[in-house]
Amino acid sequence: MDTFIRDLLARRTGEQFSLHESHMNRQMVRVLRTIGYDRNYVRATGPYLYDEAGDEYLDLLSGFGVFALGRNHPVVNSALKEVLDAELPNLVQLDVSLLSGLLGEALIDTAPSDGLDRVFFANSGAETVEAAIKFARSATRRETIVSCDHAFHGLTYGALSLNGEKVFREGFGPFLGACRSVPFNDLDALEAALSKRDVAAFVVEPIQGKGVNLPDPNYHADAARLCQKYGTLFVVDEVQTGLGRTGKMWAIEHYGAEPDMLLTAKALSGGQVPVGAVLMRSKVFEAVFDRMDRAVVHGSTFAKNNLAMAAGLATLKVLKEDRLVEHAAAMGDRLIADLSAFIGKHEFVHAVRGKGLMIGIEFGKPKSFRLRTAWGLLEQANVSLFSQMILIPLFTDHRVLAQVASHGQHVIKLLPPLVIGERDAEWIVGAFDKTIGDCHKVPGAIWDLGRRLAGHAMARPKAAAE
Missing domain, CATH: 3.40.640.10 (Type I PLP-dependent aspartate aminotransferase-like (Major domain))
Structure with a gap:
């Protein structure tokens, strides 16, 4: 059996970022490197991605929803x-x-x-x-x-x-x-x-x-x-x-x-x-x-x-x-209920909404003075920056991949594969609970990240002009 592609991938693994910088969308490479998403994924199955170090990531993005059955079904x-x-x-x-x-x-x-x-x-x-x-x-x-x-x-x-x-x-x-x-x-x-x-x-x-x-x-x-x-x-x-x-x-x-x-x-x-x-x-x-x-x-x-x-x-x-439609309904009910429990527990969480495994977590201005001040500084730089500040440690610390739902809104969207199970639901809720909880510590590492993101956001017009 000809193994041309397999051999090519093995020989040139890890070159994707330099190739895209040279021949394709270098701005996308800059984004990935800036937010720490520049991983070398080498394998994928079900709701999971695996990098070259063997670390497992839970994919709540699903290729913008195309992998409803998980990857490589x-x-x-x-x-x-x-x-x-x-x-x-x-x-x-x-x-x-x-x-x-x-x-x-x-x-x-x-x-x-x-x-x-x-x-x-x-x-x-x-x-x-x-x-x-x-x-x-x-x-x-x-x-x-x-x-x-x-x-x-x-x-x-x-x-x-x-x-x-x-x-x-x-x-x-x-x-x-x-x-x-x-x-x-x-x-x-x-x-x-x-x-x-x-x-x-x-x-x-x-x-x-x-x-x-x-x-x-x-x-x-x-x-x-x-x-x-x-x-x-x-x-x-x-x-x-x-x-x-x-x-x-x-x-x-x-x-x-x-x-x-x-x-x-x-x-x-x-x-x-x-x-x-x-x-x-x-x-x-x-x-x-x-x-x-x-x-x-x-x-x-x-x-x-x-x-x-x-x-x-x-x-x-x-x-x-596999009765995945019914499974999506049950898992969605469970996740929406567990995530909704953050309202009141975490000042930044204002709403959780969705149906099945299409879920949005909406953030908003907190009540306490110190947190409101920190929130306001991010808002001045970019309206969606707080959500991004959540997503980066969610990925780097908890290996959970998700997305901002919309430009100009404070919503993180979850589109997990319909095949996720109880372990994955616990992983999702625990990762968000810890990450959002860390946002209540001002000053703290997550707000240091926020300041760096704000700096990048403020610098964009100048960079674009150049």
Whole structure:
């Protein structure tokens, strides 16, 4: 057996940072080195990463949610090997493949409503958003697309036109025309936007990933009714929330609403192969593919590749057979309850929210004078700096990898693999308890770190100018 890649990795292990500095994004390397995240990971399994020293890290980032099954799940890896060993015809293009038909069928079986009976495959979450825009405009013969403030729908131009995070849009305009935003969880604002009857689609995340913002219980059902009233398609972006993440197969099931289109990606292939899919009603699908001469008017070259389709089938098999959706619900309830106990115990913790294993810990200004003063100094440098000050010792001292949920917010987001167990839950709660507790010691090592971070933040404009 040829071991070309294995030999190459062994020979050049540890060079990734210098290679990226020379040929790719050197700013990312600078960030990793500044915050102490520059580890040489050599192996990964389930929810764990392992560095060259053999240290084990608990990954609560999951590759932004793609590793819902954990890394290198044996069923997914086996499916990929089977496809390669079978030497199947792949991407013939003037053909339709069996594996893509089977995955389409399997996805429709999971749909939150009977009306979602067609599937369009893509390569990513952003591509599913691009497809949804095109399908919506074609089906309604309207131009306007409405999304929500603080939404994240991707970084390609159509998706970015619906993106409510300013930091991702800055410097890239102008964007796709006829795109408007409304506040999330505001039905009056939504009705005002739809009442002109010129809106093709309302595109919304069931739970906003940036900030882990939850809606009121009736928001999505009422939004769907408003869309139906005004002839607008109700498009639910489940790229991050779908496939068991929130303790339901689809997060929209928590809210009793039926979408006209549902977008999924990230976790669909077990993290191993890029893939995305749009589930939609036949009338929407057939508005685009309405004649034989239009059979190829929209597509994506690699979208239905055999590796992605097989990985998707394997992922759905594992979710069902291992009852991971139910497991995510139970583990999420346990974690949210344990983390919520920090409110009152730790002055900085103001809220814990989420569903299933999509959890946000929100920090805020403390009550005591000394802590308020320290908090204020960090705020002057950068609004999200306190959360970063938590994340660094969480990683360096406790080997827990997590992320800031949103720019300009004091929220840390947890997106652990759905396979985490009791040991991992205890690890998470203990690590956060100790790290947040250390923030109450002023002066102290963690506030020394905060001052260093503030120094970097204050220096950024000068560095950028250079």
